[in-house]
Amino acid sequence: MAEGENEDRTEQASEKRLEDAREKGEVPRSRDLSGALVVLAGVSAMLSSGSMMYAHARQIYRLGLSYSRTDLFSDRLPLHALSTAGREAVALMVPIFAATAIAALAEPMLLGGLNFSVQALQPNFGRLDPIAGVAKMFSLNSLVELSKSLLKLLFIGGTLVLLLRHEEAAVIATGNGTVGSGIAQMLTLLGNAGLLFAVVLGVIGGVDAVWQRFDYNRRHRMTKQEQRDEHKDTDGNPELKGRIRQVAQQLSRRRMMQELPKADVVVVNPTHFAVALKYDENRMRAPRVVAKGADVVAQQIRLVASAHRIPLVEAPPLARALYATTHLGQEIPAALYAAVAQILAYVYQLKQATEQGAPIPVLPKPEIDPELQGRYREPQ
Structure with missing residues (x-):
C-alpha cells in the first residue's frame, strides 16, 4: 500500500508543504x-x-x-x-x-x-x-x-x-x-x-x-488530490467564496438602493445602463456617483428613481462613460464635468418649467470622448 501511495505522488511539493515540514524540523x-x-x-x-x-x-x-x-x-x-x-x-x-x-x-x-x-x-x-x-x-x-x-x-x-x-x-x-x-x-x-x-x-x-x-x-511529493485539497484549504472553497461574493454584492446593492433616493438625476442608456448622480455645491467639489448598474440592476435603479420622482435623463454616451470611468461613491472625472453640468442644468430648468408651467427645455446632447466609454462604446 505504501508503494502504491508513493507511485501516486507524482507532483512536486508545494511551498506550504515544505514550510510545514520545516516547522516539524524536517x-x-x-x-x-x-x-x-x-x-x-x-x-x-x-x-x-x-x-x-x-x-x-x-x-x-x-x-x-x-x-x-x-x-x-x-x-x-x-x-x-x-x-x-x-x-x-x-x-x-x-x-x-x-x-x-x-x-x-x-x-x-x-x-x-x-x-x-x-x-x-x-x-x-x-x-x-x-x-x-x-x-x-x-x-x-x-x-x-x-x-x-x-x-x-x-x-x-x-x-x-x-x-x-x-x-x-x-x-x-x-x-x-x-x-x-x-x-x-x-x-x-x-x-x-x-x-x-x-x-x-x-x-x-x-x-x-x-x-x-x-x-x-x-x-515530500504530493498526489494530485493532496494538491487540490491544499489549494482548497489555502484559497478557500470555491463554492463558499462564490456565496460570500454573492452576499457581499447583495449587501452593496442594498446600500446603493438606500442611497439612490438622495440622487439629483439618473443618466440612462436608456435601458442597458443607469448611473445616479448627486451634487451639493456646498459640500462636494464635483458630482458624485451614488448608484450605478447594467441590465437588471439598471432596471431596478430606474424603478426606484421613478418611485421617488428622480429625473431620468437619456444620454447614452454619457451613461456609458460614467459607468466605465467611475466607481460607487467616487466623484466624476474632470473630463466629464462639462457634460454633467449640462445635464444638471437641464434638470434644474426642467424642475422650474414644471413648477411654473413653462415650456419643457430642450434635452442636451453633450459630446463625449469615445475613449471615456471604454469597452462599452458603440461601434462606429
Missing part, C-alpha cells in the same frame, strides 16, 4: 558533508598555524622531559606540570576548535538553511514502535546509509593505509632525530592524513548532499 541534511567541512576546517587551521602549534607542542614535550632534581622531589611538580601542560594544550587546540566550531555552524546554511523547530523537540513515542523500526531497517534510506558507511570505510581506510605505508620510513626514523624534528614530522603527518581524510569525505559528502536533496523532495 530539512535536508548531510552528516557526511558536515563532517567533511569540519575536518577540512580543522586541517586548514592546523596547517595555517603550524609554527604556533609546533611551539606549543614543543613546550609540552619539554615540560614532560626536562626538570631539575629539586623539582623532582617537590610536591608541587605534578600540579605545576599538569597545569602548565594543560594551558599549552588549550593554546595548541584553540585554532582547531575555533575553525571547526565555525564550520559546524556554517554547514547548515549550505543545505536546507538554518532551522529551529519546537515541534522537533517534543517527544514522539511513535519512534519506539518496534515494527516501524524493523521496517526502517530494510528501507531504501537504510540501504543507502549502509552503502555510504561501507564506501567510507573502504576509501578512507584505504587512503590512510596508503599514506602510512608511504610515510613508514619517515615515521620509523622519527625516533632517531631530535625532539623538534619529531614534532614537526608528527604535525606534517597529521596534516597530510587530515587533508586526505577531508578530501575523500568531501567527495562522499558531496554525493550524499545531492542524494539528501533528491530524497527530501521525493519524500
